[in-house]
Amino acid sequence: MEIPMPAPICLVENSPAGELRVQQEALRVLAEISQPVVVVAIAGLYRTGKSYLMNRLASKRTGFSLGSTIQSHTKGIWMWCLPHPRWAGHTLVLLDTEGLGDVGKGDGKNDTWIFALAVLLSSTLVYNSMGTINQQAMDQLHYVTELTERIKVKPAGGGGREDMKEGEDSTEFVRFFPAFVWAVRDFTLQLQLDGREITEDEYLENALKLNPGSSEQDQRYKLPRKCIRQFFPARKCFIFVQPASRRDLAQLEKLREAKLQPEFQEQVARFCHHVWETSKPKTLLGGHVVTGAMLGNLAVTYVDAIRSGAVPCMESAVLALAQIENSAAVGEAVAAYEEQLGRPALPTESVQELLELHAQCEQEALRAFMARAFKDEEQQYQRQLKDKLDSKLAELCRWNEQASSDRCTAALRKLSQELEKRVCKGSYSVPGGYQRLLDDQREMVEKYQLVPGKGIMAAEVLQQFLKSKETVAQAVLQTDQSLTDRQREIEVERARAEAAEREAQLSQEMQARTKQLLQDQERSHQEHVQQLMAKMEQDRRQLLAEQERALALKLQEQAQLFREGCHMEVEQLKKEIQRMEEKREKEEREKKRQKNEGSSCSLL
Known part of the structure; x- marks a missing residue:
């Protein structure tokens, strides 16, 4: 699928007044993308080089505007849709967000909404920061908290935050939230811990360690780390040295490769490879894959909620x-039908031939x-489809008849021409x-019976034709002077008997036709139920896999907390895991009940 998009365009405009609005041009582009989308968003403080990384993910030197001053350059959220460099049949959607923490904006809440939209729309979220992952970096990431x-x-009222026990939110969020990549720019330290070399991922995990204390200060220290660990259990870290000399940084996108630090180039290459290879298509709860058109509708739903003063609800957006x-x-x-x-090729020789065509x-x-x-849990839309297909069959039958x-009629008109002439001349x-x-x-x-391709109305049309000639036949009979009154x-009587025999034969044919139509209704119902059951089973497996993934991540987090000696958090997580298992068992029972009911359900 060729996406004619040579440069990024604005997806979500952020006006000077802080009002967010989805741009129609971007929606038109997304509406044309029927492929699954892999959505990579980047967020972070302003003037930290986010746009450069996104251009490299696009395999371009230029595209997203880098800017070269201390002012935040990107406003709102900008989008670039490109053929995925690794996965055929997929589209890579890159989202470059407005820099966070711009002192000239003066509205931190607006920053939080931009960050929240990046989380909600992406399947991989890149957080870009400068220097090191220290307490200041954690404090700057307060948007996560x-x-x-x-x-x-x-x-609300549907098992939402106000209806949930403390700690359940992170369990739910894990099923919705993207993978998390922390990109640390201009990193100058040695990757060493306690005298040994460590990996970038180990560096991140060490920075996210919780201390076992319970004081107010300890809680403030823990909060951003707990949030990152809970909301983004799938994490990755990349460090980048300064790309070039300080005087060349302002013209970074114009620099030749030879002017860039070789180590920086290697780090960028690893980063791009990881994102391209591991970023999954954007999915909704239940594993339903998002297309470009769906992504546009999601953006509209979330931004409309924000503009109305409401809190975006993921489940409501999905519904x-x-x-x-x-x-x-x-x-x-x-349309597929x-x-x-x-x-x-009409007419068909039999109703069965027509019904087989309809069935295919x-x-x-x-x-x-x-x-x-997806989520057609009451089969409302499948019933709509069945009604439309039933109408299509009725229309097809009318066309065929x-x-x-x-x-x-044309065959009888041609064959009866000579007979009509003789009647008119008085030959009889x-x-x-x-x-x-x-x-x-x-x-x-x-001769009429030998005419090919007459279709299912052959007997009925013949009967009507012969009936229309009964008056002529009776007149000829009455004037035939060679016959006695008894003859x-x-x-x-013989003419009546022949007509009655034809009527009986015609009635049998019509009854057989009606029986075939009723049998096809039952076949159609069984086909709908069979495909519905297969869909329900697929949804059940996807939901189960989703829950098992979330549970595995929580168990992994529990083991890490235990190693860190955070026993209070371990106990909290135990309760959360128990609730997850209970919920999984409950949903599994409900799915089995629906499956059993579905085997005898009616879409009629």
Whole structure:
């Protein structure tokens, strides 16, 4: 999928008054991206070189504006969509956020919203800082400690923050939040601890260690570290030396490779490789993969909530997105049905042939619907799809009947031309004329039966045609002077019997047709239920995998806290893990109940 985007554009505008607004141009670009998106956002203090790293992730020297003064250059959130350099069929979406902590802005709350949006929209969040990871760096990352005030997992009254026990929020956030990469710029220290060489990741983990104290000062020390550990259990660290001499830094994007420090180039290469190789597609709760169009709708939902003065709710945003996506899934499924149907060769020789064609198209439509739909827990949208497909079948049947009727009528009109001429000339108004008329009609019917491709209306159209000729036949019978009155009565009875026999045969055909349609309704229902059950099972496995991942990360954190001697935090985490296991078991029971009910559910 070629994305015509030579340069970044603004996704979320941040006005001088601090008002956030999603830009329509960016939404139009995202709406065209039907591929899964890997969303990498970068955040950090202003004038720390964030834009340079994002340009390198785009494999470009220029793109995101770097600026060369002490003022914050990027405003709002800027977006660049590019083909993913490693994964075919995926789009890499880079989000460069406004620098945090700009003293000229004077509104820290606005910074927190920018940071929160970066967290909510990304699948990998890069935090960019200068110097070292020390207490000052932790204090500057206070935005993490405010996330629980800026983001809700569940709506009020639905198991949200006000309905949850202390500590449960981080469990929920882990399932939504991105992977975390801390990029430390202009690093000048030796990576050593207690006289031994350590890795960048070990450097980060050591900086995030908690002390076992419980004083107020200890709690202030712990808070940002606890938040990072709880909200971002998947963490990575990269350090970067100063890229060039101080006088060249202002023109960094214009510097030739030879002017850059070799060590810096190697560090940037490792950073880009890691992000490209490990950053996963953006997903929603339950593992549903986000496309570009969905990302745009998410951005609108979150920004609208912020503009209204509300706290963005992740679950509400997912439900709102589900309504948009499920409506689109219905339309996409109907389009898939019509594409598969194409221009069918009508009329078909039998109803069964038509129903088999419909079944193939319906199966394709259902696959398209299930691939895009999510959280259609009451099957509201699947019922909508079934109603539309039922209407499509009824329309297809009408087309088929009309095509058959037209072909049969045309055949009878052509075959009866000679007979009509003889009637008009009075050729049958002679002694023995009635028998001659019957013979000519039978010959015409025999020729009609041999006409190919008449379709399912052949008998019905013939019956209607012969009925329309009964008056002529009766007139010829009455004027045939060669017949006695008794013979005329016998002929009338015989004509009635033949007509009744044709009616009975036609009735049997129509009953058989109705039976086939009813059988197809049952087949259709079973097809919908079968694909629904498969979708529910897939969702169950994804949810279980998501919960197991979150639980594994919490167990890992518990082991680390135990090694650090933070026994109070270990006990808190034990309770949280217990609640997670209880919730997982409860949800597993509920999914099994839904599965059992689903096996006998009705979409009719």
